Amino acid sequence: MDWLPALWFILIAVLWCGYLFLEGFDLGVGMLIGLGRNTEKRKRVLLNTIGPVWDGNEVWLLTAGGATFAAFPHWYASLFSALYIPLTLVLVALIFRAVSIEYRGKAKTARSLKLWDAALGYGSLVAAFGVGAMLALTTLGLPLNENGDRVGGPFAWLTWYAVLGGVAVVAFCWIHALAFVRLKTDGPVRERAGTLFTRWLPLAVLPLVAWVLIVLLENDSAVGWALLAAAALALVVSIATARAGREGVSFIALGLMLATGVAAIFTAVFPVVLPSTLDPAFNLTIYNASSSPYTLKLMSIVAAFGVPLVLAYQSWSYWVFRKRVKEEHIPEAHHPEPIVK
Amino acid sequence: MDALEIARWQFGITTVYHFLMVPLTLGLGMTVAVLQTVWYRTGNEQWLRMTKFWGKLFLINFIMGVATGIVQEFQFGMAWSEYSRYVGDVFGAPLAMEALLAFFVESTFLGLWIFGWKKLPKLVHLATIWCAALASLLSAYFILVANSWMQHPVGAEIIDGKAVMTDAWAVFTNNTALITFPHTLFGAFAVAGGFLLGISWFHLYRRRKEGIDSVDAQGRVVVGEDLSKGKNRDKTDYQVWIKSLRIGAVVAMVSFLGVALTGHEQAKLMFEQQPMKMASAEAACHDGTGFSVLTLGDITTPGSTSCDDIVATFELPGLLSFLANGDFTTEVKGVNTLIPEYQEKYGKYYPEDPNFGPYAGQEINYLPVMEVTYWGFRLMITLGGLSAVTAALALWLTRKGTVPQSKWLSRLALLSIAAPFGANSAGWIFTEMGRQPFTVAPNPQMGGIDQVFMYTAASVSPTVSAGEMLFSLITLTLVYGVLLVVELVLLTRYIRGGIGAAMPELNETPDTKNPDGSGHDKNDDGDVLAFAY
Numbered sequence: 001m002d003w004l005p006a007l008w009f010i011l012i013a014v015l016w017c018g019y020l021f022l023e024g025f026d027l028g029v030g031m032l033i034g035l036g037r038n039t040e041k042r043k044r045v046l047l048n049t050i051g052p053v054w055d056g057n058e059v060w061l062l063t064a065g066g067a068t069f070a071a072f073p074h075w076y077a078s079l080f081s082a083l084y085i086p087l088t089l090v091l092v093a094l095i096f097r098a099v100s101i102e103y104r105g106k107a108k109t110a111r112s113l114k115l116w117d118a119a120l121g122y123g124s125l126v127a128a129f130g131v132g133a134m135l136a137l138t139t140l141g142l143p144l145n146e147n148g149d150r151v152g153g154p155f156a157w158l159t160w161y162a163v164l165g166g167v168a169v170v171a172f173c174w175i176h177a178l179a180f181v182r183l184k185t186d187g188p189v190r191e192r193a194g195t196l197f198t199r200w201l202p203l204a205v206l207p208l209v210a211w212v213l214i215v216l217l218e219n220d221s222a223v224g225w226a227l228l229a230a231a232a233l234a235l236v237v238s239i240a241t242a243r244a245g246r247e248g249v250s251f252i253a254l255g256l257m258l259a260t261g262v263a264a265i266f267t268a269v270f271p272v273v274l275p276s277t278l279d280p281a282f283n284l285t286i287y288n289a290s291s292s293p294y295t296l297k298l299m300s301i302v303a304a305f306g307v308p309l310v311l312a313y314q315s316w317s318y319w320v321f322r323k324r325v326k327e328e329h330i331p332e333a334h335h336p337e338p339i340v341k
Numbered sequence: 342m343d344a345l346e347i348a349r350w351q352f353g354i355t356t357v358y359h360f361l362m363v364p365l366t367l368g369l370g371m372t373v374a375v376l377q378t379v380w381y382r383t384g385n386e387q388w389l390r391m392t393k394f395w396g397k398l399f400l401i402n403f404i405m406g407v408a409t410g411i412v413q414e415f416q417f418g419m420a421w422s423e424y425s426r427y428v429g430d431v432f433g434a435p436l437a438m439e440a441l442l443a444f445f446v447e448s449t450f451l452g453l454w455i456f457g458w459k460k461l462p463k464l465v466h467l468a469t470i471w472c473a474a475l476a477s478l479l480s481a482y483f484i485l486v487a488n489s490w491m492q493h494p495v496g497a498e499i500i501d502g503k504a505v506m507t508d509a510w511a512v513f514t515n516n517t518a519l520i521t522f523p524h525t526l527f528g529a530f531a532v533a534g535g536f537l538l539g540i541s542w543f544h545l546y547r548r549r550k551e552g553i554d555s556v557d558a559q560g561r562v563v564v565g566e567d568l569s570k571g572k573n574r575d576k577t578d579y580q581v582w583i584k585s586l587r588i589g590a591v592v593a594m595v596s597f598l599g600v601a602l603t604g605h606e607q608a609k610l611m612f613e614q615q616p617m618k619m620a621s622a623e624a625a626c627h628d629g630t631g632f633s634v635l636t637l638g639d640i641t642t643p644g645s646t647s648c649d650d651i652v653a654t655f656e657l658p659g660l661l662s663f664l665a666n667g668d669f670t671t672e673v674k675g676v677n678t679l680i681p682e683y684q685e686k687y688g689k690y691y692p693e694d695p696n697f698g699p700y701a702g703q704e705i706n707y708l709p710v711m712e713v714t715y716w717g718f719r720l721m722i723t724l725g726g727l728s729a730v731t732a733a734l735a736l737w738l739t740r741k742g743t744v745p746q747s748k749w750l751s752r753l754a755l756l757s758i759a760a761p762f763g764a765n766s767a768g769w770i771f772t773e774m775g776r777q778p779f780t781v782a783p784n785p786q787m788g789g790i791d792q793v794f795m796y797t798a799a800s801v802s803p804t805v806s807a808g809e810m811l812f813s814l815i816t817l818t819l820v821y822g823v824l825l826v827v828e829l830v831l832l833t834r835y836i837r838g839g840i841g842a843a844m845p846e847l848n849e850t851p852d853t854k855n856p857d858g859s860g861h862d863k864n865d866d867g868d869v870l871a872f873a874y
Contacts, residue, residue, distance in 0.1 A: 051874045052456040053449075055449075055451065056448045058448070059444045059445045062414055062444055065414055065415065065440075067437045069432075070433030070436065073425055073428075076433070077422035077423070077802075081419055081802040081805055083419075084420075084809045085809055088419070088813040091817070092820055095412070095824070096820075099408050102404040102874075103827065105874045145804075147803065153806070154806060154808070154809050291430040291433065291506075292505045294506055295430050295431070298434060298506070302438055303441065313446070313449055320453060320460060325870075329870050330870065331845075334845040336837070336838025336841065336842030339570050339574065339838060
């Protein structure tokens with residue numbers, strides 16, 4: 001059963017990939033609404049592109065976290081406790097993001113609408129940054145002692161790598177959201193997203209590429225380099241098709257770029273799940289951080305049943321809501337009149 | 342306060358808060374599914390209105406449960422890393438399953454339900470709310486399996502100093518979980534029942550006060566209507582509230598019965614599995630058979646453990662034995678008997694181990710904070726009973742079709758909303774505080790020190806500082822406080838808005854293509870979204 005930890009390593013990489021792909025555009029759309037300048041109607045067009053699906057997408061994060069807990073308790077415990085302060089901020093950001101999606105339409109005054117927009121925008125931004133920083137650090141290392149506990153105080157995690165990972169995911173979410181919005185809306189919103197996407201795509205993925213490169217330079221891996229080449233190819237395809245106005249293809253190609261990029265990172269660091277910058281002997285690997293073969297086997301059976309099912313009904317939900325959202329689709333904002341005081 | 346104490350406060354505050362939203366989500370979700378089913382089968386508009394109104398309140402509350410739920414999953418790793426390392430092999434599995442098998446279904450199908458009106462065929466749309474509601478029950482099962490394992494670890498043994506799962510079947514059919522699950526669900530349905538009852542009472546009361554409904558000489562309702570407010574105050578509106586009220590009252594009463602029966606079974610198990618928890622719930626210092634109704638003495642001083650000073654002033658003889666064993670004579674072990682037993686089995690002092698931090702080598706206090714367990718237990722039962730009494734009273738008072746025009750009684754309706762929430766919180770605080778000083782309580786059937794159990798003192802993240810914990814405690818508490826106000830303001834606004842608040846289409850000119858606001862609309866390209874954020 002030696003291959004079980006490796007299988008779970010792959011599965012967790014897949015879960016993070018799914019999270020970044022699906023929630024990536026949710027977080028990006030949140031930033032576009034909250035931090036960009038748009039008319040109220042256009043903001044609502046943006047919001048309704050993710051309206052029916054964002055909550056299901058967020059569960060990928062919970063599943064990635066839960067699967068890490070179940071399959072690699074030491075990875076989960078060391079990473080999450082080391083990043084105590086930033087994860088607190090991510091949690092607050094995710095809370096504000098979720099609540100403002102549901103509640104912003106219920107705001108009665110311009111002032112409260114502005115507050116909800118700020119909560120949505122900054123919530124999405126901070127969540128994306130924090131998740132990016134966390135993923136960068138789990139691939140590039142934290143100062144951990146022999147027990148896997150963080151050494152060096154509450155801000156020991158704050159390195160250039162963390163900033164790079166944070167910026168990479170923020171930029172990716174933003175550009176990915178533009179590709180998504182271009183595909184899911186019509187009218188001026190679609191045009192504007194198309195222009196921005198085509199113009200900024202090459203620049204926006206640079207930090208992501210830099211992160212992959214640093215990981216590959218630190219952990220030489222032939223397969224990793226090959227995957228990076230594939231990512232570069234996907235990027236070129238995405239750029240070319242974006243210019244040609246092939247919205248669907250460029251969106252998918254960008255997604256493939258993400259998938260191959262994440263695969264390159266995880267391939268390169270394998271079998272280390274969380275390196276210690278103090279001593280390689282303290283590294284957490286798929287062998288010393290994993291659960292027992294019994295638990296991994298149980299979880300494998302559950303995943304073999306559960307993951308395809310999730311993919312099936314989530315795809316169906318995207319199919320149900322496949323139509324582009326237009327400004328004329330958006331009903332007038334409705335505010336309940338108190339019929340009783 | 343040290344890091345451990347702050348981490349405990351944080352876990353307590355965030356969990357109790359999260360569990361204000363959870364029972365309402367569980368109970369109201371099932372309620373809405375049933376209401377929509379009745380509408381689907383009868384086509385009667387009153388059921389559609391009920392579906393939409395209670396569905397709206399359900400959603401306002403649901404999102405808060407989602408948002409605060411993420412904190413729960415993350416804080417095991419963040420604040421309780423040693424706990425996570427020790428139990429991850431067993432405890433992580435139900436958490437991962439909860440996300441993969443329940444949360445995905447819940448959130449995806451709820452998205453389909455919210456946005457799927459008009460878009461999906463009626464039956465498929467009905468199925469989406471059932472999927473979401475049933476998935477929320479499934480999620481409750483998984484998280485209670487995890488919690489029950491902390492109360493009563495089974496199916497695991499210690500290998501290399503960590504708990505390792507050896508029997509998944511035992512973990513997932515833990516008798517503690519199998520009884521806690523229905524107990525929690527009945528508790529959740531009691532919350533939903535009280536919620537329906539209280540809010541419907543308010544609307545019926547207002548209808549009477551505004552002179553829309555009145556009563557005849559026999560006290561029977563004479564339903565009227567006031568069409569100046571659109572359809573918000575028509576005759577169907579009356580039907581919505583009286584039916585909701587009576588359904589809510591019946592649900593609350595049946596749930597109380599369920600809570601009591603399952604609670605009794607649970608208590609019997611707990612006397613076996615965590616005798617100290619039950620002894621301290623009783624403030625039972627000495628062995629005996631009587632259930633204390635009121636105990637005075639030293640348990641009123643904070644953190645008291647000096648058991649011998651307690652003077653039980655009013656006891657019901659035999660009742661304690663009934664709770665524990667179902668008879669009236671078996672002696673139940675008191676705290677003074679149990680403490681030496683625990684000390685003998687698990688040690689008198691915490692091990693000299695760095696994971697225990699400042700607690701290493703200190704004497705172990707096996708007695709939970711008695712004032713919390715004693716009063717928590719009684720508060721749970723009292724509030725639960727109170728909500729059942731209120732529900733019975735409401736059923737009787739509305740037997741002639743509407744509520745009495747009494748301001749005093751309408752305050753009772755508020756109580757019927759609040760009491761079940763309070764009972765749920767009190768129950769959880771009791772059972773979690775009663776498990777102390779353990780995060781994973783030892784299973785007395787399994788033997789001593791070599792078995793699976795874990796002290797709270799050794800569970801906390803070793804290098805996370807008290808300052809960090811304090812930062813997150815203050816931040817989360819403030820955020821939660823603000824959001825509670827927001828949620829209450831929104832709920833109140835939608836409650837006061839009545840049916841029209843949840844159904845804007847009610848007071849608009851009817852759509853000729855889809856007069857009932859549903860059904861499969863194949864040519865919807867030019868149409869406005871049935872629902873949009």
